[in-house]
Amino acid sequence: MSAEPHVSDRAHVLIVDDEQGPRESLRMILSGRYAVSAAGNGNEALDVLRTTEVDLVTVDLNMPGMRGDELMRTIRSEFPQTEIIVITGCGSVETAIEGIRHGVFDYLTKPFDVVQVSASVERALDRHQDRARMVEFLGGIGRILGRNRDTEIVLEELDASPLAQERVREVLEGAALGPDTGRRGQGGPRTIEFLEVLAETIESRDLFMRGHARRVTFLADLIGARLCLSRDERERLQIAAFLHDIGKVGAPSDLLSGEVMLEPHRLEAIQPHPAIGERLLRPLDLDATIATVVRHHHERYDGTGYPDGTAGEDIPLGARIIGIVEAFDAMTCERPYSRTQTHDEALAELLRESGRQFDPNLVQIFHELVMSGAADAVDQAGTLASVLPETALSIQRPGALDQNKRGAA
Template sequence: MNRNSAFRILLADHNCRTRRELARFLVHRNHDVDCASTGYQATRALRKRDYDLILSDINLPQLSFFDLAAHLETEGLETDVVVIANLLDLDRAVSAMHEGAADFLLRPHDLKKVAYTVERIRELKDRRADDARRLQIRREAQMQEETTLALARAAEERDRMNIGHGRRVASYAVEIGRGLCFTEARLERLAFAGKLHDIGKIGIDDAILNKPGRLNDEEYAVMKRHSEIGEYILKPVSAFRDIAPIIRHHHERFDGAGYPDGLAGDEIPLDARILCLCDFFDAITSKRPYREPASLEQALEIIAEEKGAFFDPLVSEVFIKMHHPRRAVVAI
């Protein structure tokens, strides 16, 4: 909750004077206060809007604290309740604390104590909300990781010649991202994109995907569809929505001769330009049934030659510098 926003309080007390005094005091402290004089009014107010805190008379007509606690539980509300009691009702106030009341206030009211109690509960509530947000972020990150792993495994099960390709592309891409001073969040996104860049191959016919020899023109045209299929698979998943365009464009060339859209230069998302180079590097240094793998030297030679044509010049420089420091042409 935003600390500057009003804390919504339901003040339920049958005593008119108590209601008036406390409401005036709390409103003066910028809280948003509704009043109820009976249990019926209190439960009706609770149905109409959400409250952050209920200050409730322990002897509220038609609704004891225990009825109120049961009502909140039935309605699935986690609103904090502070009971208001006379000294004679101290035992019941303590029982209410055992049953889940956040605190109690004794009559006659010490307004300093009221202010302190409300602030303490507000701070607790803020802390709980922060904890819940952090937990939610952790859960989402874990879900994204697990989904990535499951999808990557599915892709590898289909594309048996490329086991480990996604993971290697992801790790080369992250190295380049570090060289370009990407934030940790962006590096994480790049790693997910690297692992999933060929997910669209799930939609390619087995005879083409696992053909031992080179693909003919017709087969190659079918294979090229994998980048669009990959985008199509990932787009409906909110956690992968910003990765989907990177997947779509990972085969665009810097000079505009790539696919699927023939984008050139800065039109291609930078992360896709990075994946394009890493994808090439891993493919050319991997063994194929129809050719031996290129050496590191040979691969870097080709990347240097294709700088500005196939590959983004800056991305190429960073990659070459990382793998062959003495060849670096520009400092970054």
């Protein structure tokens, strides 16, 4: 048994094969990118697994002593988050079926191809990372919202929607990662899908809010385009707009249902959601400005908003934009406790609150956009993944969304 020092920022791969030739060949192929350990049999492999954090195990099936299928069963029982790739010279339909039963990520035969092995390992580690991020995200919800609300409750809410269930399964279990394969540590289409699942879970608890995230994203981008924001800045604005209410995942269901107006003492239960949303987004591979915009989207221009009482142009531009279009959408959508307002009525309310709740310059821009008919297609707004390019979540450059300026055209 041998191992390279496990560097914390490199994925750890354990190679299990009783033949030295294939074992050393795999080590040479993988050691340039990953921390690699090797074991000549199942017992040695378990010693490594029980003493070192391992992300991926490659397993040969035909080994003396503990066979590969027995090792896989033990790994699945003791280390369920560890990915497994079978690389064997004695493959058959029966052994392939057995591998599927044990949740094997891939099944390769000897003699193996360098490119094939490298690609399979990379995809498996991407899936491992996706799962870890989901667990961390849901665990963060439990930590933030208290021990009485654990990740199982959130998962139950995801399961309540067949569409959400299908998409979560695609995000977490899909072996084909699509066009963002190989960009580890960066976001991509699958990250967008993951976030859409969470946002839509919140909306599923409020029949009157269905499509809210999509509409807010569409309207916010109208303003971003009018301000001549760069493509990268508009992409960040769209992501922040879609996720602005992600912190409501822990709000009481009756508050989200819109059945009653929020009384002052009950408003306290919903007010933390911008700060919660920021904290939930921080662990993800998103540009930091997105989480900052989510935190501040309920600030008021006069400084009486929440969570920080930030005022004027100290409120990030993206948050000021989202605050306006979110209010407009809320006023023009059906609510059980209030009459749906026309566009003209909602615009009049925005103008009345101009300079108090809302940035007056942005209100004027939005007023002109709505009056021109630019907002008429809002009900046809698509998913976030459908409007963003594949590279949208790999942006790391700070932009105007987080700067204390208006960004006027």
